[in-house]
Amino acid sequence: MADLFVVAKSDDLRGDTSTSRRTPDWQERERALDIRRSWIVEAPAGSGKTGLLIQRLLKLLADESVEDPSQVMAITFTVKATAEMRERVIAQLGSASQGEPLTSDPDFDRETRALAEMVLRRDASLGWELLQHPRRLNIRTIDSVCGEVARLLPVLSGAGGRQIPVEDPTLMYREAARTTLMQLGGNDAELDAALRTVLLHRDGSLRDCERLLMEMLPLRNQWGELVPLGREQLDDVFLDQAVLPKLELALEQAVCAGLTRLSLSVPADILQELASLAGEMGHAEGYRGTPSPIAMCAGLHTMPQETAEDLEHWRALIHLLTTQESKWRATAARNHLGFKIEKIMPSG
Known part of the structure; x- marks a missing residue:
């Protein structure tokens, strides 16, 4: 089993450690490279976790206490993330061995390059040949690690026979x-x-x-x-006070994110004209006595906001443009739109 390890999650990374353009979390990034201590890195997707973990992995491999690359273990959650991380580490080592120029983010890549060069020197002195044998990098999924522990300790794990994780559960x-x-x-x-x-x-x-x-x-x-597992908490009072607000907040955030994507996909001037048109036609009576599906837009002259409160207005605008089968409307018949359309004869 490995002596040193780093837990990895697959995300895209861009980092910047230069003095003039340091990110707000540059101090935390530097602290995370202290391989004598353990760290938990929490950040949103695309903020640079994987690149930071690769730097830490390289620094661990370059440490004088590591005599075999298998002593450093990187644990990922998926097979795809395992392959991606191994490829990125090997890519850094390959670029360093070829002396390729730093182009994407020179400040961040410069530090990664320095760590990769240290690993290459260690590789040469101990004969690891990582570039020729990338599988020597001990990068594995958490399932495979747990499976190995279960096989090594069959009595304590209570496992009988060979335990193999399934790819499709x-x-x-x-x-x-x-x-x-x-x-x-x-x-x-x-x-x-x-x-x-x-x-x-x-x-x-x-x-x-x-x-x-x-x-x-x-x-x-x-x-x-969100949902408590203890039955003593599964009562209406607890669910209404603790669980329901969290679910409503998650739903509201999802609605806002979707409406934001929708508003950005349509030019603002077209949205404005559509909102004004809905505001005028919202006063029309529903078809054959049924409520008009855009009645809530009556008097609307501005675009609705990307908030959950305006969701029905957005649905009304979508109704004007698309059918129930999510296809573009080809006609504007009253039985399709759901409200009466006044015919205005041109003068003269």
Whole structure:
């Protein structure tokens, strides 16, 4: 097992450690390269976590206490991330060995280049031949590491036989969902009541409920933080006070992000004209006594904001342009639009 390790997550990275253009977190980045201490790096996607981890991995490989590259372990979450990280490390070593110029981000790449050159010197003195044998880099998924621990400690792990992680857990998700639904009518009264409530909301379709449970399981790391696992907390008061606000906030953020993308994809002048048109036609009566689907736009003269409060206005604008099948409208008939259109004869 490795003596030193770094946990890696695959994200794109750009860093800048120059004096004149240092990022606000440059001090934290420098501290994270202290290989004598452990760090947790938290940052949004695209902020530079992977590049920082690669620098730390190179610095670990260059340390005089490392005599074999397998002593340094990088753990990722997916096979794709494992391959990506190995390729990026080898790419840095290859660029350093060829003396290729720094072009993308010279200030950040300069520090990475210096670390890569240190690894190459260590490689040459100890005969690692990493460029010829990149698999000697100990970069693995967390599943493979856990599997190795289970194999080395079969009694403590309670594992019987060879444990092999599956690439596609869909069948396992289906089996878990089906096993849960089979508890319907069982001795667990609370679970039985919960399953009946779900079935009631899904029109009694067991297949639909099974599908929903299957789709939830791959995302359990997300909703599991919101929904409490203890039954003593699963009451209406706690759910309304603690869980519901978080769900509403997440939904609001998703709505705002989607509306922002929508507004940026349409020229502002066209949106303004569409909003004005909806404001005028919003006063029209609904077709055959049904409410007009754009009635809430009556009197609207400005574009709606990219907020959850204006979601219905955005839906009304979308209704003017597209059909229920999400296709562009070819006609403007009243039975299609859902409101009466006044015909104005030209004068003269």
